Amino acid sequence: MEKTTMGWAMRSTAVAAGAVAVFTGVTAVPAGAAEGGVSFSRVTVNSGKPIVIGTTKEVVVPASFRMTTKLKYDYGPTVFPYRGKPDSGDTLHSSVITSDCQVVDKAKGVCDFEEWLYIDPRYSDFGNAYAGTWKTAARVFLAGDAYDTDDKNLPLQVKRATTVTVNASPEPVAAGKTITVTGRVERANWDTHTYQGYGGRTVSLQFKASGASSYTTVKKTTSSSTGSLKTTVKATKPGTWRWTYYGNSTSGAKSSTGDYVAVK
Known part of the structure; x- marks a missing residue:
């Protein structure tokens, strides 16, 4: 061929x-x-x-x-x-x-x-x-x-492809204390051939406990005008946090990598 x-x-x-x-x-x-x-x-x-x-x-x-x-x-x-x-x-x-x-x-x-x-x-x-x-x-x-x-x-x-990042802190954290999870969702701009912040998107915060095989959605938040993501949750058990955007008719779905937080 x-x-x-x-x-x-x-x-x-x-x-x-x-x-x-x-x-x-x-x-x-x-x-x-x-x-x-x-x-x-x-x-x-x-x-x-x-x-x-x-x-x-x-x-x-x-x-x-x-x-x-x-x-x-x-x-x-x-x-x-x-x-x-x-x-x-x-x-x-x-x-x-x-x-x-x-x-x-x-x-x-x-x-x-x-x-x-x-x-x-x-x-x-x-x-x-x-x-x-x-x-x-x-x-x-x-x-x-x-x-x-x-x-x-x-x-x-x-x-258009999307990208999502995540950061959960502090690491480690005491049980019952607050974890702040931030990140950013961006979308490919084919006119400029760059990625730009994707505002107004509903993005799911997901958690996978240590030893578990899958993620569970904990809450949802909306990205800022620049695509920034931020929310807080209580630390109950050690595990991995990520953001997931499920896409729309013109934008692809994407999950961030996971960020592990130890709970003591």
């Missing part, structure tokens, strides 16, 4: 990498025409989970699908996120890798494919407006400059 770099493909039709067809075409297709002799099924992108993107790291999004056709094809196939119309709207990837055909039924022209979408937030035109709901389409470029595009109408959430 081969990786094809396409620059930033926010407003251009995509040509994905992949092997040539293993099946013999049965009809001629006019150059540039959209052909209907291809079907796509079993489409999944990122296992149905939101795509969460930060400010500096390229994100690799796994996908898989099945294609059925007996037409020859030159490029692809591929599935991709889009807004507007599949063939003329925005697409969301900087490059794509598509696996070779995994033959399911050669007589019927059925292949399974794996795919990896690369999304790089460092491109200058990658901005906050791209957070939210996208749809999913599938496309293959056929012999003779034709192509087939199927709108799978599969919703896909694209979210």
Whole structure:
């Protein structure tokens, strides 16, 4: 398989990498025409989970699908996120890798494919407006400059990454005394390619007692205009404290690391 770099493909039709067809075409297709002799099924992108993107790291999004056709094809196939119309709207990837055909039924022209979408937030035109709901389409470029595009109408959430920090003090603390837990929640700003304080967010303070296997929410608080978090609790037993933000339609969920406090 081969990786094809396409620059930033926010407003251009995509040509994905992949092997040539293993099946013999049965009809001629006019150059540039959209052909209907291809079907796509079993489409999944990122296992149905939101795509969460930060400010500096390229994100690799796994996908898989099945294609059925007996037409020859030159490029692809591929599935991709889009807004507007599949063939003329925005697409969301900087490059794509598509696996070779995994033959399911050669007589019927059925292949399974794996795919990896690369999304790089460092491109200058990658901005906050791209957070939210996208749809999913599938496309293959056929012999003779034709192509087939199927709108799978599969919703896909694209979210700005968040970060959360925590500090619990004093450490250690006497039983029954007050612990002050502070922290900060920030969100990726794709316009400036930095993280900024995320104000007005409801964030859960969670505790995991020594020997326990999971965290329990103790209370909730709202971040300040700069994203700062602060609250107090009574020390009853030793354990680990953390903040958890559960995200929203445009922002990813995130938990801080844990801060252990010994209680004497």
